Amino acid sequence: MTLETPFEIGIFTFGERTRDILEWARVADEAGLEVFGVGEHHREDFAVSSPAVLLAAAAAQTKHIRLTSTVTVLSSADPVRVFEDFAMLDLISAGRAEITAGRGAYLESFPLFGQQLDRYDEYFEDRLELLLRIRDENPVTWKGTTRPPLVDAGVWPRPAQASLPIWAAVGGTPGSAERAGRLGMPLYLAILGAPERFGPLAQLYRSAAVAAGRGPGRIGVTSHFYVAETSQGAKGTFFPHYSSYIEQNMPRAGRLDRPSFDAWAGPRGALFAGSPAEIVEKILWEHEILGHTRFLAQVGLGGLSQAGTLRSIELLATEVLPAVRAALQG
Known part of the structure:
Protein backbone atom coordinates (compact mmCIF):
# COMPACT_ATOMS: atom_id res chain seq x y z
CA MET A 1 0.00 0.00 0.00
CA THR A 2 1.30 3.43 -0.96
CA LEU A 3 0.29 6.41 1.19
CA GLU A 4 -0.29 9.84 -0.30
CA THR A 5 0.73 11.37 3.06
CA PRO A 6 4.05 10.15 4.45
CA PHE A 7 3.62 8.23 7.69
CA GLU A 8 4.81 10.36 10.61
CA ILE A 9 6.15 9.21 13.96
CA GLY A 10 6.78 11.38 17.00
CA ILE A 11 6.85 11.42 20.79
CA PHE A 12 4.97 13.19 23.55
CA THR A 13 4.98 13.48 27.32
CA PHE A 14 2.88 14.81 30.18
CA GLY A 15 6.02 15.98 31.95
CA GLU A 16 6.59 13.32 34.57
CA ARG A 17 10.34 14.16 34.57
CA THR A 18 10.62 17.87 33.97
CA ARG A 19 14.38 18.21 33.73
CA ASP A 20 14.53 15.77 30.81
CA ILE A 21 11.86 17.10 28.47
CA LEU A 22 13.93 19.51 26.39
CA GLU A 23 16.62 16.90 25.86
CA TRP A 24 13.96 14.49 24.61
CA ALA A 25 12.82 17.09 22.08
CA ARG A 26 16.36 17.82 20.97
CA VAL A 27 17.27 14.14 20.51
CA ALA A 28 13.99 13.41 18.71
CA ASP A 29 14.63 16.28 16.31
CA GLU A 30 18.23 15.28 15.61
CA ALA A 31 17.25 11.62 15.11
CA GLY A 32 14.62 12.50 12.52
CA LEU A 33 11.28 12.15 14.31
CA GLU A 34 8.57 14.50 13.06
CA VAL A 35 6.41 15.51 16.03
CA PHE A 36 7.05 16.49 19.65
CA GLY A 37 4.14 17.07 22.00
CA VAL A 38 3.48 17.97 25.64
CA GLY A 39 0.23 17.69 27.55
CA GLU A 40 -1.49 20.20 29.81
CA HIS A 41 -2.20 19.34 33.44
CA HIS A 42 -2.69 21.27 36.66
CA ARG A 43 -1.57 18.77 39.30
CA GLU A 44 1.51 17.96 41.33
CA ASP A 45 2.62 14.83 39.47
CA PHE A 46 2.56 16.34 35.96
CA ALA A 47 4.72 19.39 35.47
CA VAL A 48 3.45 21.06 32.28
CA SER A 49 0.63 23.52 32.89
CA SER A 50 1.36 25.61 29.77
CA PRO A 51 2.30 23.59 26.66
CA ALA A 52 2.93 26.71 24.58
CA VAL A 53 5.60 27.96 26.99
CA THR A 68 2.10 20.34 19.41
CA SER A 69 0.05 20.28 22.58
CA THR A 70 -1.15 16.81 23.58
CA VAL A 71 -3.59 18.15 24.66
CA THR A 72 -4.70 21.71 25.29
CA VAL A 73 -7.62 21.46 27.73
CA LEU A 74 -9.85 23.73 25.71
CA SER A 75 -12.87 23.39 27.99
CA SER A 76 -11.15 25.45 30.68
CA ALA A 77 -9.15 27.79 28.43
CA ASP A 78 -9.89 31.02 26.61
CA PRO A 79 -9.73 30.27 22.85
CA VAL A 80 -8.44 33.77 22.12
CA ARG A 81 -5.50 33.29 24.47
CA VAL A 82 -4.86 29.77 23.15
CA PHE A 83 -4.74 30.95 19.55
CA GLU A 84 -2.49 33.89 20.38
CA ASP A 85 -0.06 31.68 22.30
CA PHE A 86 0.22 29.09 19.52
CA ALA A 87 0.40 31.71 16.79
CA MET A 88 3.33 33.18 18.70
CA LEU A 89 4.87 29.70 18.94
CA ASP A 90 4.35 29.26 15.21
CA LEU A 91 6.25 32.46 14.48
CA ILE A 92 9.08 31.53 16.86
CA SER A 93 9.41 28.07 15.31
CA ALA A 94 9.06 29.21 11.67
CA GLY A 95 5.76 27.43 11.08
CA ARG A 96 6.06 24.26 13.18
CA ALA A 97 3.21 24.72 15.68
CA GLU A 98 0.03 22.69 16.05
CA ILE A 99 -2.78 22.58 18.61
CA THR A 100 -4.47 19.42 19.84
CA ALA A 101 -7.78 20.39 21.42
CA GLY A 102 -9.34 18.07 23.96
CA ARG A 103 -11.36 17.85 27.12
CA GLY A 104 -8.49 16.41 29.16
CA ALA A 105 -8.39 13.18 31.12
CA TYR A 106 -8.48 14.95 34.50
CA LEU A 107 -10.92 17.48 35.91
CA GLU A 108 -8.72 19.62 38.17
CA SER A 109 -8.73 22.58 35.79
CA PHE A 110 -12.49 23.18 36.19
CA PRO A 111 -12.58 24.19 39.87
CA LEU A 112 -9.16 25.81 39.50
CA PHE A 113 -10.50 28.22 36.89
CA GLY A 114 -13.93 28.62 38.45
CA GLN A 115 -15.93 26.55 35.98
CA GLN A 116 -18.89 24.24 36.51
CA LEU A 117 -18.47 20.53 35.87
CA ASP A 118 -22.12 20.15 34.88
CA ARG A 119 -21.35 22.32 31.81
CA TYR A 120 -18.44 20.06 30.75
CA ASP A 121 -19.72 19.38 27.22
CA GLU A 122 -21.04 22.90 26.70
CA TYR A 123 -17.65 24.47 27.48
CA PHE A 124 -15.81 22.30 24.99
CA GLU A 125 -18.25 22.63 22.11
CA ASP A 126 -18.63 26.39 22.56
CA ARG A 127 -14.90 27.07 22.78
CA LEU A 128 -13.94 24.73 19.97
CA GLU A 129 -16.30 26.60 17.69
CA LEU A 130 -14.65 29.89 18.65
CA LEU A 131 -11.11 28.56 18.27
CA LEU A 132 -11.82 27.35 14.73
CA ARG A 133 -13.52 30.64 13.89
CA ILE A 134 -10.50 32.62 15.09
CA ARG A 135 -8.23 30.45 12.96
CA ASP A 136 -10.32 31.02 9.82
CA GLU A 137 -11.47 34.61 10.27
CA ASN A 138 -9.81 37.84 11.35
CA PRO A 139 -11.44 40.02 12.53
CA VAL A 140 -13.93 37.65 14.11
CA THR A 141 -17.52 38.13 15.20
CA TRP A 142 -18.88 35.39 17.46
CA LYS A 143 -21.48 34.78 20.15
CA GLY A 144 -21.62 31.75 22.42
CA THR A 145 -22.72 30.73 25.89
CA THR A 146 -19.52 30.36 27.92
CA ARG A 147 -17.70 33.67 27.43
CA PRO A 148 -18.51 37.23 26.28
CA PRO A 149 -19.17 37.71 22.55
CA LEU A 150 -16.69 39.18 20.08
CA VAL A 151 -17.61 41.83 17.52
CA ASP A 152 -15.14 42.57 14.70
CA ALA A 153 -12.33 41.61 17.06
CA GLY A 154 -8.82 41.34 15.69
CA VAL A 155 -6.79 38.44 17.14
CA TRP A 156 -3.05 38.90 16.83
CA PRO A 157 -0.46 37.84 15.97
CA ARG A 158 -1.35 35.62 13.02
CA PRO A 159 0.69 32.42 12.59
CA ALA A 160 3.41 31.84 10.02
CA GLN A 161 1.39 28.99 8.51
CA ALA A 162 -1.54 29.93 6.31
CA SER A 163 -3.81 27.87 8.58
CA LEU A 164 -2.70 26.76 12.04
CA PRO A 165 -3.34 22.99 12.32
CA ILE A 166 -5.89 22.14 15.03
CA TRP A 167 -6.34 18.45 15.81
CA ALA A 168 -9.15 16.92 17.89
CA ALA A 169 -8.25 14.41 20.61
CA VAL A 170 -10.76 11.58 21.13
CA GLY A 171 -10.61 8.94 23.82
CA GLY A 172 -13.34 6.67 22.47
CA THR A 173 -16.59 8.67 22.28
CA PRO A 174 -18.53 8.28 19.00
CA GLY A 175 -19.98 11.78 19.25
CA SER A 176 -16.51 13.30 19.48
CA ALA A 177 -15.29 11.36 16.43
CA GLU A 178 -18.35 12.41 14.45
CA ARG A 179 -17.89 16.07 15.39
CA ALA A 180 -14.23 16.07 14.35
CA GLY A 181 -15.14 14.63 10.97
CA ARG A 182 -18.01 17.05 10.48
CA LEU A 183 -15.74 20.00 11.32
CA GLY A 184 -12.94 18.80 9.05
CA MET A 185 -10.41 18.44 11.88
CA PRO A 186 -7.62 15.86 11.87
CA LEU A 187 -8.18 13.32 14.65
CA TYR A 188 -6.08 11.72 17.39
CA LEU A 189 -7.27 8.44 18.89
CA ALA A 190 -5.83 7.80 22.35
CA ILE A 191 -5.64 4.02 22.34
CA LEU A 192 -5.52 2.58 25.84
CA GLY A 193 -7.87 -0.38 25.30
CA ALA A 194 -8.22 -3.03 22.61
CA PRO A 195 -7.20 -1.35 19.33
CA GLU A 196 -9.89 -3.17 17.33
CA ARG A 197 -12.66 -1.27 19.07
CA PHE A 198 -11.36 1.98 17.60
CA GLY A 199 -11.91 0.81 14.02
CA PRO A 200 -15.61 1.81 14.01
CA LEU A 201 -14.66 5.24 15.40
CA ALA A 202 -12.23 5.78 12.53
CA GLN A 203 -14.94 4.78 10.05
CA LEU A 204 -17.51 7.04 11.76
CA TYR A 205 -15.04 9.92 11.58
CA ARG A 206 -14.47 9.45 7.85
CA SER A 207 -18.17 8.99 7.13
CA ALA A 208 -19.02 12.19 8.99
CA ALA A 209 -16.41 14.08 6.97
CA VAL A 210 -17.83 12.81 3.68
CA ALA A 211 -21.39 13.63 4.77
CA ALA A 212 -20.25 17.19 5.52
CA GLY A 213 -18.74 17.48 2.06
CA ARG A 214 -15.16 17.29 3.26
CA GLY A 215 -12.24 15.16 2.16
CA PRO A 216 -11.03 12.34 4.40
CA GLY A 217 -9.13 13.78 7.34
CA ARG A 218 -5.90 12.54 8.88
CA ILE A 219 -5.93 10.18 11.84
CA GLY A 220 -3.19 9.99 14.44
CA VAL A 221 -2.76 7.39 17.18
CA THR A 222 -1.25 7.95 20.62
CA SER A 223 0.04 5.04 22.72
CA HIS A 224 2.17 4.23 25.76
CA PHE A 225 5.61 3.21 24.55
CA TYR A 226 9.04 1.78 25.20
CA VAL A 227 11.38 0.08 22.74
CA ALA A 228 14.76 -1.58 23.35
CA GLU A 229 17.08 -3.76 21.29
CA THR A 230 15.41 -7.01 22.38
CA SER A 231 11.87 -7.91 23.33
CA GLN A 232 12.93 -9.49 26.61
CA GLY A 233 15.10 -6.52 27.53
CA ALA A 234 12.38 -4.00 26.73
CA LYS A 235 9.70 -5.74 28.74
CA GLY A 236 11.97 -6.57 31.66
CA THR A 237 13.16 -2.98 31.98
CA PHE A 238 9.81 -1.32 31.40
CA PHE A 239 7.47 -3.49 33.49
CA PRO A 240 8.20 -2.08 36.99
CA HIS A 241 8.06 1.50 35.72
CA TYR A 242 4.87 0.99 33.76
CA SER A 243 3.19 -0.92 36.59
CA SER A 244 3.93 2.01 38.88
CA TYR A 245 2.58 4.48 36.32
CA ILE A 246 -0.67 2.55 35.91
CA GLU A 247 -1.15 2.19 39.66
CA GLN A 248 -0.72 5.93 40.16
CA ASN A 249 -2.68 7.23 37.17
CA MET A 250 -5.25 4.54 36.41
CA PRO A 251 -6.25 3.15 39.82
CA ARG A 252 -9.45 1.66 38.41
CA ALA A 253 -7.33 -0.75 36.36
CA GLY A 254 -5.97 -2.23 39.57
CA ARG A 255 -2.39 -3.31 40.13
CA LEU A 256 -0.77 -4.38 36.88
CA ASP A 257 0.90 -7.78 37.29
CA ARG A 258 3.43 -9.22 34.88
CA PRO A 259 1.02 -11.55 33.00
CA SER A 260 -1.34 -8.63 32.38
CA PHE A 261 1.54 -6.44 31.26
CA ASP A 262 2.68 -9.12 28.81
CA ALA A 263 -0.87 -9.39 27.46
CA TRP A 264 -1.13 -5.63 26.99
CA ALA A 265 2.24 -5.66 25.21
CA GLY A 266 1.28 -8.65 23.06
CA PRO A 267 0.71 -8.50 19.29
CA ARG A 268 -2.93 -7.36 19.67
CA GLY A 269 -2.62 -5.30 22.84
CA ALA A 270 -2.62 -1.52 23.19
CA LEU A 271 0.79 -1.17 24.84
CA PHE A 272 3.81 -0.65 22.58
CA ALA A 273 6.65 -2.28 24.51
CA GLY A 274 9.15 -4.55 22.82
CA SER A 275 11.82 -4.80 20.15
CA PRO A 276 11.86 -2.55 17.06
CA ALA A 297 4.62 7.47 21.42
CA GLN A 298 4.24 8.54 25.04
CA VAL A 299 7.74 8.25 26.48
CA GLY A 300 9.43 8.39 29.89
CA LEU A 301 6.59 6.74 31.79
CA GLY A 302 6.96 5.74 35.42
CA GLY A 303 10.33 7.35 36.05
CA LEU A 304 12.20 5.41 33.38
CA SER A 305 15.87 6.42 33.29
CA GLN A 306 17.03 9.22 31.04
CA ALA A 307 19.45 6.90 29.25
CA GLY A 308 16.72 4.35 28.60
CA THR A 309 14.29 6.96 27.36
CA LEU A 310 16.81 8.56 25.00
CA ARG A 311 17.79 5.18 23.59
CA SER A 312 14.12 4.36 23.07
CA ILE A 313 13.63 7.64 21.17
CA GLU A 314 16.65 6.93 18.98
CA LEU A 315 15.47 3.40 18.13
CA LEU A 316 12.02 4.74 17.29
CA ALA A 317 13.61 7.15 14.81
CA THR A 318 16.35 5.00 13.31
CA GLU A 319 14.79 1.52 13.21
CA VAL A 320 11.02 1.80 13.55
CA LEU A 321 10.24 4.82 11.37
CA PRO A 322 12.20 3.70 8.27
CA ALA A 323 10.74 0.19 8.42
CA VAL A 324 7.16 1.46 8.74
CA ARG A 325 7.61 3.85 5.85
CA ALA A 326 9.20 1.18 3.68
CA ALA A 327 6.24 -1.13 4.30
CA LEU A 328 3.57 1.52 3.68
CA GLN A 329 5.10 3.53 0.88
CA GLY A 330 7.18 0.93 -0.93
Missing part, protein backbone atom coordinates in the same frame (compact mmCIF):
# COMPACT_ATOMS: atom_id res chain seq x y z
CA LEU A 54 7.51 24.68 27.07
CA LEU A 55 7.16 24.19 23.32
CA ALA A 56 8.61 27.65 22.75
CA ALA A 57 11.67 26.56 24.72
CA ALA A 58 11.82 23.40 22.58
CA ALA A 59 11.54 25.52 19.44
CA ALA A 60 14.74 27.33 20.37
CA GLN A 61 16.61 24.02 20.62
CA THR A 62 15.21 22.21 17.56
CA LYS A 63 15.13 22.82 13.82
CA HIS A 64 12.63 20.58 12.06
CA ILE A 65 10.29 18.75 14.42
CA ARG A 66 6.65 19.88 14.64
CA LEU A 67 5.54 21.13 18.06
CA ALA A 277 10.48 -5.42 14.95
CA GLU A 278 7.55 -5.90 17.36
CA ILE A 279 6.79 -2.18 17.35
CA VAL A 280 6.84 -2.06 13.55
CA GLU A 281 4.55 -5.06 13.28
CA LYS A 282 2.03 -3.57 15.70
CA ILE A 283 2.00 -0.16 13.99
CA LEU A 284 1.34 -1.86 10.64
CA TRP A 285 -1.41 -4.02 12.17
CA GLU A 286 -3.11 -0.96 13.69
CA HIS A 287 -2.78 0.82 10.36
CA GLU A 288 -4.78 -1.94 8.70
CA ILE A 289 -7.58 -1.28 11.20
CA LEU A 290 -7.44 2.51 11.42
CA GLY A 291 -5.67 3.81 8.32
CA HIS A 292 -3.78 6.34 10.44
CA THR A 293 -0.82 8.33 9.13
CA ARG A 294 0.71 9.53 12.42
CA PHE A 295 1.86 7.63 15.50
CA LEU A 296 2.80 9.44 18.72
